[in-house]
Amino acid sequence: MSIIISILLIVGVIVALIGTIGCFRFDNFLARTHAASVVDTFATLLIILGLMFHYGFSLFSLKLLLILVFLYITGSTAIHALTQAFLKHSKTNGEIK
C-alpha cells in the first residue's frame, strides 16, 4: 500500500513540474493554457488520490474527494473563461480571423 501511495505522489508531483515547465516554454498562449490544464486536472487527481489512500476510509478522505471534485470543475471553468476572453481580445485586435 505504501508503494502505491509513493508512486501516486511522486508521479503527480512530476506531472505538476512538467506542466509548469511547459507553461514556461510554450510561446503561444493557447498552448500555455493546455500545459496549465494538465496541472489543474491530472496532477491534482494523482496527488489527491495518493492522499486518499493514505488517510483510508475516513472523514478526511471525504473532504479530499470534495476538494478534488471542486478543483476539477473550477479549474476547467476558469481556464475556459480565460481562453474565451483571449479569443475575444484577439478578434477585436484583428490577430485572429
Added chain:
Amino acid sequence: MSEISILAILVLSLALVISIFRFITANEIYTKILTVNLIGTKIVLLILLVGTVSIEKDFTDIAMVYALINFISTIVILKYYEDKEASK
C-alpha cells in the same frame, strides 16, 4: 510516508518558484492571470501535502477555502480586465 511527502513538497515548491518567475517575466495580462490560477492550484496541493507531515489535522478545510478564493479571484480579475478593454 513522511519522507515521500517531504520529497513531494520540495519538488512542488520548485514548480511554484518556476511559476512565480513565469509570472514576473510574462508581458501580457492573460498569461499573468493563467499563472496566478496555476500558483493557486499548486498552493492547494502544497497545503494538503503539508497537512500529512504536520501534527495539525485541520489543513483540508483551509485547502477547501483556498480553492474557493482562487476560483473567485481568477474570474473577478478576468471580468475586470474584460470590462476595462470593452470600455476603451
